[in-house]
Amino acid sequence: MTLPSWQDTKFGTMKRAALWLVTVVGEGNVFTKEQIKAAFPGVSQADRRVRDLRDYGWRIDTHRDDSQLDQSEQRFVAQGQPVWVKATRQSSSITETERRKVLSRDGNRCRSCGISPGQAYENSFETAQIDIARRKVKHGGSTRVELVSECNRCRVGGRGLEADLDDVLQRVTRLGGLQRQLLADWVAADEREFGAVEVLWGHFRTLPAESRDKVRAALGLPPA
The missing domain is CATH 1.20.5 (Single alpha-helices involved in coiled-coils or other helix-helix interfaces)
Structure with a gap:
């Protein structure tokens, strides 16, 4: 099936941006905000319309998702719904209210390593950025998805990981006295020192x- 032209102005900016990604950028390739501006001259917030595609199942990674990207780059990873035909906004998008609630619950820290936003990682001059990630959690024989606060390093490195309560409890029982006490101190403080x-x-x-x-x-x- 031949795709419509991304330059056809009868389509809105988001639909044209989707077609531009598919026909010009291509899945797996990197693009920049400057390239978006050049492709859609005079169109305000064209980069925002690109971001809106995530609500329709499009995967577009930034430096927060892919450590190989810099702040000006994004990667078109996978196409979602063909928005130029007909599409339904997915309810799985994280709202700003949900984001604030999760950050508040987690103390505005990474749930995985405990680092706070703006804090430098110990082995580099890179500072942490905190965002919301979806994590699969096994509990009582079933699996559910939980929203957690995670830093850019843990989110990228932990993509696809699944927490298993039974496995965690078994590992706790195998810890020696000093290791068990160290873990208990971290859990009590809800922070790794x-x-x-x-x-x-x-x-x-x-x-x-x-x-x-x-x-x-x-x-x-x-x-x-």
């Missing part, structure tokens, strides 16, 4: 090679 050695390791990894050799010497180790 990095120890002094872990913090130093993160700072060590940010040093240039010649500086790391000085640290190795201080520890009685040969140069790398």
